[in-house]
Amino acid sequence: MDPRSEVLLRQAELFQGPLLLAGAPADDLLGHLPNAQAWSWHAGDQALLDSRFAGRSHYGVEVPAPAFAAAVLFLPKSRELAAYLLNALASRLAGRELFLVGEKRGGIEGAAKQLQAFGKPRKLDSARHCQLWQVTVEHAPAARPLESLAERFTLELNDGPLQVVSLPGVFSHGRLDRGTALLLEHLDALPVGAVLDFGCGAGVLGAAVKRRYPQSKVTMLDVDAFAVAASRLTLAANNLEAEVISGDGIDAAPTELSVILSNPPFHTGVHTHYQASENLLKKSSDHLQKGGEMRLVANSFLRYQPLIEAALGNCQTCAEADGFRIYRATRG
Incomplete structure (x- = not known):
C-alpha cells in the first residue's frame, strides 16, 4: 500500500463520513474506507481503481459532483496544481475538514502552509516519511475556473x-x-x-x-x-x-x-x-x-x-x- 494511504489509515477514525480522496493512489485504500470516493486525473490509476471499486472513482479535472463531508488531497508534484486543487476543494468545504497528505521529500511541509489561507492548519501525523495535515475551512474561497x-x-x-x-x-x-x-x-x-x-x-x-x-x-x-x-x-x-x-x-x-x-x-x-x-x-x-x-x-x-x-x-x-x-x- 502507498505510504500516504498507510498514514491515513493510522487516523481512520477521522474518515468515517462521506469522504473525497483527491489524487488517490491505485491501492486498497478505498477498500478500508467504505464511505470514500476517489477523484483521479491519472488514466492508469483511474482504470485500476475502477476495476477494483466500480463506480467509486471519478476521472477529470473538476471536483466531482457527489457531496462529501471532508476531503483529502494527496499532494501532487506541481505547486501550481496543488494550489488549484486546494482552492477547488476548500470552496466546497465551508466549515468542514480538508486534509493534506504527502511525502516529506515531495514538499509536504511547504505545501501545508497553503492551508493557512483557509484556517488554522495542524499536523496530525508524521510516519512512513510522510505527513498528514488538517484544517477546518473557516474561510472558504470562491471557486476559480480552471x-x-x-x-x-x-x-x-x-x-x-x-x-x-x-x-x-x-x-x-x-x-x-x-x-x-x-x-x-x-x-x-x-x-x-x-x-x-x-x-x-x-x-x-x-x-x-x-x-x-x-x-x-x-x-x-x-x-x-x-x-x-x-x-x-x-x-x-x-x-x-x-x-x-x-x-x-x-x-x-x-x-x-x-x-x-x-x-x-x-x-x-x-x-x-x-x-x-x-x-x-x-x-x-x-x-x-x-x-x-x-x-x-x-x-x-x-x-x-x-x-x-x-x-x-x-x-x-x-x-x-x-x-x-x-x-x-x-x-x-
Missing part, C-alpha cells in the same frame, strides 16, 4: 505563430521545453496519414503537425487529464481539430499509424519512471503501419537507441543539441 489559471504563450514557428495553452500540472507548464523545441525544428518530410502525438502535454507537437500537415489525422494521447484538457484548449486557440484521448501508455493508442511523434515522459511525481517510454519504444511496431515512422526527442543520457533498433530494426540520430537527441526509425 481555465482562468491557464498560462498562454506564443511560439514563432516557420509557418506562423502557434498559440499554446498550458494548465497547472502539465509538463513544462507555461513554457516550451528544450526537447520539444528541438523536435519542432525537425518535422520536415513526415509521412502523411494517421499521426500520434504520444504524451501530448499541452498539445504543442500535435497542434504544430496538424497545422503543417492538415491532411493528416492527428491523435493526441496523454495519461493526465489536465494535459488532455490543455491540448484541447491549444487546438481551439489555433482553430485546429484533432482527436485528444486519455490513456495509460501506448496500449491506448490507435494502430496503423503513419507517424508516432513524442517527447516521451519519464518523470512521475517525485519518483522517476521509464516504463511508459520504454513500452512506447518496444511496442512501436505494433502501432505503426508498414513504412510508418517514429520520430522522437530524448535526453542524450537515455539509452533509447538499442530499444528502438530492437523494435524496428533501425534507428538514426537526426540531430543532437542542448543535451537532447532526435531519433528517427521506420517500420520495415
Whole structure:
C-alpha cells in the first residue's frame, strides 16, 4: 500500500463520513474506507481503481459532483496544481475538514502552509516519511475556473505563430521545453496519414503537425487529464481539430499509424519512471503501419537507441543539441 494511504489509515477514525480522496493512489485504500470516493486525473490509476471499486472513482479535472463531508488531497508534484486543487476543494468545504497528505521529500511541509489561507492548519501525523495535515475551512474561497489559471504563450514557428495553452500540472507548464523545441525544428518530410502525438502535454507537437500537415489525422494521447484538457484548449486557440484521448501508455493508442511523434515522459511525481517510454519504444511496431515512422526527442543520457533498433530494426540520430537527441526509425 502507498505510504500516504498507510498514514491515513493510522487516523481512520477521522474518515468515517462521506469522504473525497483527491489524487488517490491505485491501492486498497478505498477498500478500508467504505464511505470514500476517489477523484483521479491519472488514466492508469483511474482504470485500476475502477476495476477494483466500480463506480467509486471519478476521472477529470473538476471536483466531482457527489457531496462529501471532508476531503483529502494527496499532494501532487506541481505547486501550481496543488494550489488549484486546494482552492477547488476548500470552496466546497465551508466549515468542514480538508486534509493534506504527502511525502516529506515531495514538499509536504511547504505545501501545508497553503492551508493557512483557509484556517488554522495542524499536523496530525508524521510516519512512513510522510505527513498528514488538517484544517477546518473557516474561510472558504470562491471557486476559480480552471481555465482562468491557464498560462498562454506564443511560439514563432516557420509557418506562423502557434498559440499554446498550458494548465497547472502539465509538463513544462507555461513554457516550451528544450526537447520539444528541438523536435519542432525537425518535422520536415513526415509521412502523411494517421499521426500520434504520444504524451501530448499541452498539445504543442500535435497542434504544430496538424497545422503543417492538415491532411493528416492527428491523435493526441496523454495519461493526465489536465494535459488532455490543455491540448484541447491549444487546438481551439489555433482553430485546429484533432482527436485528444486519455490513456495509460501506448496500449491506448490507435494502430496503423503513419507517424508516432513524442517527447516521451519519464518523470512521475517525485519518483522517476521509464516504463511508459520504454513500452512506447518496444511496442512501436505494433502501432505503426508498414513504412510508418517514429520520430522522437530524448535526453542524450537515455539509452533509447538499442530499444528502438530492437523494435524496428533501425534507428538514426537526426540531430543532437542542448543535451537532447532526435531519433528517427521506420517500420520495415
